[in-house]
Amino acid sequence: MSEKKPSPQCPICRAPVPALNINSAFPFCSPRCKSEDLGKWFGGEYQVPGRAASPEEIVEEVRRPRDDH
Numbered sequence: 001m002s003e004k005k006p007s008p009q010c011p012i013c014r015a016p017v018p019a020l021n022i023n024s025a026f027p028f029c030s031p032r033c034k035s036e037d038l039g040k041w042f043g044g045e046y047q048v049p050g051r052a053a054s055p056e057e058i059v060e061e062v063r064r065p066r067d068d069h
């Protein structure tokens with residue numbers, strides 16, 4: 001049995017991630033990968049599929065009487 005844990009991998013470049021106490025970019029391997037991840041968010045790569053309901057639609061849904069059961 002081994003006590004050795006696998007080192008975490010950078011989600012961007014798959015490089016081994018330095019320990020949190022010496023790595024301000026944790027859980028990324030470097031500040032560069034950290035900003036790359038932010039860029040993905042702003043670039044829409046992580047967008048949730050489907051479109052969000054507009055406030056009007058939500059109000060409509062709440063007002064509708066639930067008599068179908």
Ligand SMILES: [Zn+2]
Nearest residue numbers: 010013029033
């Ligand atoms: Zn990386």
